Amino acid sequence: MKPARILFVCLGNICRSPLAEGILRHVAGDGLVDVDSAGTGGWHIGDPPDRRSIAVARKHGIDIAGQRCRKVQAGDFEAFDLIFAMDRSNLAHLRALAPPEVQHKLHLFLDYTLGTTRDVPDPYYEGPEGFETVYNMLFEGCTSLTGRLDERS
Ligand code: 4NP
Numbered sequence: 802m803k804p805a806r807i808l809f810v811c812l813g814n815i816c817r818s819p820l821a822e823g824i825l826r827h828v829a830g831d832g833l834v835d836v837d838s839a840g841t842g843g844w845h846i847g848d849p850p851d852r853r854s855i856a857v858a859r860k861h862g863i864d865i866a867g868q869r870c871r872k873v874q875a876g877d878f879e880a881f882d883l884i885f886a887m888d889r890s891n892l893a894h895l896r897a898l899a900p901p902e903v904q905h906k907l908h909l910f911l912d913y914t915l916g917t918t919r920d921v922p923d924p925y926y927e928g929p930e931g932f933e934t935v936y937n938m939l940f941e942g943c944t945s946l947t948g949r950l951d952e953r954s
Contacts, residue, residue, distance in 0.1 A: 804835040805950050808881040809910070810891050814840030814870040817887045817921050817935055819850040821910070823858050823865035824936070825943040833950050837881070841894040843872040851925070857932040861940075878903040885910040888920035914942035914949075 807825065809818035818838035825836050848870045849855070858865045877884065878899045884906050886892035895907050911919045921938050924931035 802953065804833055805883060805953075806835045806881045807837075808877055808884045809836070809838040809887070810841060810873055810884060810895060811838075811887040811921075812840055812842050812891060812923060813845050813851075813925065814838055814842075814872070815845045815848060815851040816854050816924055816932070817939070819865050819868045819870070820854045820858055820932075820936060821885070821887070821921075821939045821943065822868060823863045824939050825946065827863045828940070828943045829947045829950065833947065838868070839871050839873040839877065841873055841891055845870040846872055853924070853929060853932045857929070857936045861936065873898065878906065882906065883908065883913075885913065888923065889918075890920075910942055911938065914945045 809821040811818040818840065822836050822838040825834055850865050850868055850870075855866050873895070884895060886895055886907065886909055889909060892907060892909050896904065899907060909918060910921060911917050921935055922931070924935045
């Protein structure tokens, strides 16, 4: 089976979604997923992830330092099979951008993976513990997602 094409979306594409991208690539391994991330906002285009996301990933053995920020673009709705919003605000933004025929690809990440309508909270104004909390939520979601994708293949 072809790898599932998965896009993670948050606001800035420097804290949550690049971390989710790195975690899923790490947990799922090669072949199962083709993963990317993007932001609904464009303030940080071309930047590496926030140093606190790089640090928490590194602490858990994952290197995300080479990833670069980009903004969501119209072609993403065609190019990806599953598009995961980190929070309900990101999801509302995506729903407004996406044409009707691809709305089924859009999901709140923790709703799809863990069956809970909780947001992955924006840690931008938090300390390192906020990033650790986000890491743990993303790791749990990505582990569950990997199990589901494995069943499919
Ligand atoms: P993210 O966090 O959406 O998890 O990447 C943010 C990063 C930057 C900003 C907002 C949220 N910002 O306003 O610059």
